[in-house]
Amino acid sequence: MSDCGCSSISGPKLKPLEEALELLLNLAKAVEGVETLPLSECLGRVLAEPVNSQVTVPPWDNSAMDGYAINTADMKGDGTRLPVSQRIPAGASGDPLEPGTAARIFTGAPVPPNADAVVIQEVCEADGDDVIIKQPPEAGANIRRAGEDTEKDQQVIAPGTRIEPQHIGLAAAVGVGELAVYRRLKVALFSSGDELVDPGQPLGPGQIYNSNEYTLKGLLDALGCEVVSLGMVEDTFDATCEALSRAAGQADLVMTSGGVSVGEEDYLKPAVEKLGTLDMWKIAIRPGKPLAFGHIEGVPFVGTPGNPVTLFVTFCLFARPFILKMQGMTEGLTPTPLRAAIDFDWPKPDKRREFARARLQLDDQGVPRISSYRSRSSGVLSSLAWSNGLAVLPENQVLNKGDQVEFLPFSELL
Amino acid sequence: MIKVLYFARLREQLETASEEMDAAGLENVNGLVTLLKDRGGTWDDVFGGAQPVLMAVNQEMVDGNAAINDGDEVGFFPPVTGG
Structure with missing residues (x-):
């Protein structure tokens, strides 16, 4: 059988998601560089040194x-x-x-x-x-009792924690006015393709709007990265090499969408290979599959697929944990799924695990149900705007309405 | 000494997650691969097979010509097929 986990004779084996994630996370290094900021400027930053209580809470019985x-x-x-x-x-x-x-x-x-x-x-x-x-x-x-909540000098927030409002409140409550946090991760974005036009400009024949750079920038902004956009790069090998080298010279991570798939007329792949190393992974998920990972002059490079929905899903599942670890986080790198029943049948499962654009909402009886988007086409951004998460439909498994599956809410992914 | 880490399927195949090794005399990652392959058995299957393993030195992906120095961490990952 082909699902035994061993190599298949019928073609190249797809890389399981877990394996790709393990590899990525083991190649992610936290940025070097710590800054001390007033509490009010620490929201969303990652703590680099422990927060220890300055006081006993409560201070007396x-x-x-x-x-x-x-x-x-x-x-x-x-x-x-x-x-x-x-x-x-x-x-x-x-x-x-x-x-x-x-x-x-x-x-x-x-x-x-x-x-x-x-x-x-x-x-x-x-x-x-x-x-x-x-x-x-x-x-x-x-x-x-005095000290029932916190003893003086006790650690109240561990390094590697992303600072949420409740952490700011806790630090304030124990008398700590500034935090040592990792500096912001700098990510350089790269777009190439003569057919791309920025929104707001008129479209010429055969041209499309450049949505991917905006999606990527939005995803990176939401994670608190400092985004450096290199803009459009001329479609030549030399210009691509020059731009990549410039990107690597000023960023902690270089990202791009598209241009690295097999058979694409593009200079990105040979340019990355010239400046460093590049591996193409085929990961057993849908939508998704191809992911490019490598290093350019020592700086990590992540190339996501050019398809808008695939870009989004690949980012959430792979680039996000990698980025979180680079930002200094140590826990909660991968999303915690919910479980709920699906309100649709899934008669023809794929051999790849499907991450379906879906909505989790309460039905008439107040029971949470997962609905999937009507189209499986991966080119439709409106499907993502409609969704509030991704339903995880296991590989090789027929599902019926009412079956429980995992659901990754966007609140866990963005 | 260097630290050698084995990931994902390799860890299961080799039944080893990590080990410390003497790096003396090792010029580069290819040298280490040869050393591991020569252990025979499953090691030969993994490191002498047709499919190359992925390698990283100090969390950076490298090719076999990358130098290994004392104190380095070398990681091996399952081969990536297709593409």
Whole structure:
């Protein structure tokens, strides 16, 4: 059988996705260069050095509830009556609790010395200057201990983490005002092809708009890369070599779409090979398959297919994890899939794994369902704009409506 | 010493993920390939086969003429077919 995982006699074996990813990730090196930025400028950057707490959080034992701080040694069963000797609002620091008394206390206020529990006000009854405690608490009840959240000098954010708003909040909460982050990854983009025209310009005969460079730039911007566009390069071998060399000289990564497939009339492939190394991979996915990877004067080069949808999918599945690792990230390089039922039949599976443009949405019953785009043609960008993710349809597997498959939401891919 | 890493299918075929080796006398990656091939058995199948393996030195893809120096990390990946 051809699906045994061994080499097939019927033609070149396609590279499994997992193998291609492993290779790519092992060739990705985090950029060198760290900068220290104020917290407010760190969103989306990747942390290079750990964030350690400057403080203990919470800084003191404090009340988790509004109620009365007491000492459980003073409890004499249900209905114990104690005089209220002090009142401690949040922001105040109370006096030591006098034996045989209770302290009125509010959420967040420090628990006074000698108190060992807080009784919530719902089980208390105020009676003049006294409080009647209907149910005595256990020792330690409703007290948030000092350092329960974070001890001083404890690491609260690990290097390799992409800084999200919650990390900025956490760093601020532990008193850290600036972070050491990796410098932004610089990616040079490259377009060639006499038939391409920038949007906004009139189209001549046989010309099409250059959407791929815009898609790529959008994808890279969304990942927080610094994009250097080299613009259109004249379709000659010398001009291509010169442009590639210029790209490698000023960027951490050179990317292009199209021009590296077999049989294409293009100077890109020989130019990369002249300046460095280039490998063409055929990966067992659909849409996708070809991916070019190499190095130009020591700088990694990733060539994605020229087809707009294939470019997008290939970027999400391969270029993105590679870029994340180059940016310094160490976890979450590959997307975490959801699982949901499909609302369509899949009677003719391919031997390649299909990443179908799809929408995950709730059906009439409020159950999440995956719908696929009506056309499988990989040239249709409107299908991507319609989708909110990619449904993963396994190779060689017939699927029926209602079967569960993996779904990669764009929120995990972009 | 150099560190040699085997990836994906190679790791399974060779039942080895990584090893440390003495780099003395190794001129380039081709020299290392010959050394590995001469272990015979599966090693000969992998490194002496018709299909070349992919090679990287310190995370950069290279060809067999790339030099190996003490402290380098050399990675071998399954051959890429088609294209």
